[in-house]
Amino acid sequence: MAQTVRGVIARGKGLPVELTDIVVPDPGPGDAVVRIQACGVCHTDYHYREGGISDDYPFLLGHEAAGIVESVGDGVTDVVPGDFVVLNWRAVCGTCRACKRGRPQYCFDTHNASKKMTLTDGTELEPALGIGAFADKTLVAAGQCTKVDPAARAAAVGLLGCGVMAGLGAAVNTGNVGRGDTVAVIGCGGVGCAAVAGARLAGAAKIIAVDIDAAKLDTARSIGATHTVNSRETDPVEAIRELTGGFGADVVIEAVGRPETYKQAFYARDLAGTVVLVGVPTPEMTLELPLLDVFGRGGALKSSWYGDCLPSRDFPVLTDLYLQGRLDLDAFVTETITIDAVEAAFHRMEKGEVLRSVVEL
Structure with a gap:
């Protein structure tokens, strides 16, 4: 059954972001619904808000995230409900010319969820980098979920999803x-x-x-x-x-x-x-x-x-290094904020006052 949750959207260029209700559908084949625990505020989200990526408003912002898999669609075997995952925007296809040549980190046909999240009036949302994680829950392709050690702090390892990994x-x-x-x-x-x-x-x-x-x-x-x-x-x-x-x-x-x-x-x-x-x-x-x-x-x-990364290879290793004290991901978390403070975090980011503000849910 579809769920109505909170999400941060950008309706138009230059407009302040808005916290509103969004509808997350049941996962389709190959999809997963993830309950978000933490999501970093990245420059890319600001570029989406400003129309620097495309003009396919409204956008559901947020993509540097970690959370818990809640449900999966048909055919999903790599993750199961309850897994702690870091989200990524490189769900490799396995069949393109890069993947077939043993270079999946350069996959030319990465993919996203099979369905769209929407506003409550049915307006389709364009999720930032195919993720849209400034939300209580989001729908992604299961290949965008990388299992890591659940002992890790979500606010820290979630940053592997974009800027830190890059x-x-x-x-x-x-x-x-x-x-x-x-x-x-x-x-x-x-x-x-x-x-x-x-x-x-x-x-x-x-x-x-x-x-x-x-x-x-x-x-x-x-x-x-x-x-x-x-x-x-x-x-x-x-x-x-x-x-x-x-x-x-x-x-x-x-x-x-x-x-x-x-x-x-x-x-x-x-x-x-x-x-x-x-x-x-x-x-x-x-x-x-x-x-x-x-x-x-x-x-x-x-x-x-994206740092020429392969999430399935790199995220678990870097998470382990973090837990061993050899990679200080906590140093990148300048502050933690609530989901209604994203617009203010954009302003601090533009002033260079933070490495990362991280929304905790």
């Missing part, structure tokens, strides 16, 4: 940071700080955090940066070179998504070094680089989508 994976999966490497991270918001944590986890010898905000640099140092550079005061390329014996970093992770900072990342790497773009640019941005410099410096220029 940054950590940019270092570990995309950048292939190894023991003894030098790493620079440009932009120390939630994703950038997660990249710092990933570089530390991978055994990097030197981790240089770059930002224009002193408070963010302090946070990056507390998470694992060995050095910080305030690029409002210092040329970051020169500073990174000075800290790496004049050579540049082995891996530079750009977590801003702007042409200016990408160029800094490009020139701040060592010869044959790697640049990883995990910051999300806007459609109108363009990049111009001398082609001879691209050729002459060698190495790799990579983009990282």
Whole structure:
């Protein structure tokens, strides 16, 4: 039977979000209903509200979430009611050309629930990243549910669902940071700080955090940066070179998504070094680089989508590392809030006052 629960929606560009009643249908084949315990407030949700993703209003916001599986549809075998899960927006298909080549982390045909959640008047909702977790319960594809150890704190491990995994994976999966490497991270918001944590986890010898905000640099140092550079005061390329014996970093992770900072990342790497773009640019941005410099410096220029993660592989391992005290996910939870405080959390996020506000239900 369909259920009516609370959910946070965006009705139009620039309008404050609204807490209202939504209808969650019974799960169809391959679906699962999940009772949400915690959901992080991510920049992507703000972009949805502002029309930066699409104009398919109304949106049901929220996607960095953890909760308990309540019911499943026909054909679901990987999760059962009662499982503690972290939600993800990469439910791999298993049959596309990437999956068949053994690269499911690049699945080209990820999928969502077979049914739509609605407002009480029947208006269909577009769930953020196919999840819609600023709600008491949500309907997702069962493949979007990844079982993890239920001893973990939902507010912490739920962040693996997007921002933390994106940054950590940019270092570990995309950048292939190894023991003894030098790493620079440009932009120390939630994703950038997660990249710092990933570089530390991978055994990097030197981790240089770059930002224009002193408070963010302090946070990056507390998470694992060995050095910080305030690029409002210092040329970051020169500073990174000075800290790496004049050579540049082995891996530079750009977590801003702007042409200016990408160029800094490009020139701040060592010869044959790697640049990883995990910051999300806007459609109108363009990049111009001398082609001879691209050729002459060698190495790799990579983009990282969701940290090149495979949730079924990465989420349980990272949860275990969290429970062992080797990955401090709690450090990313700046505050916990109630479901009616999402709009205020957006304002704090835009001011750079938080790594993550997390809605607890």
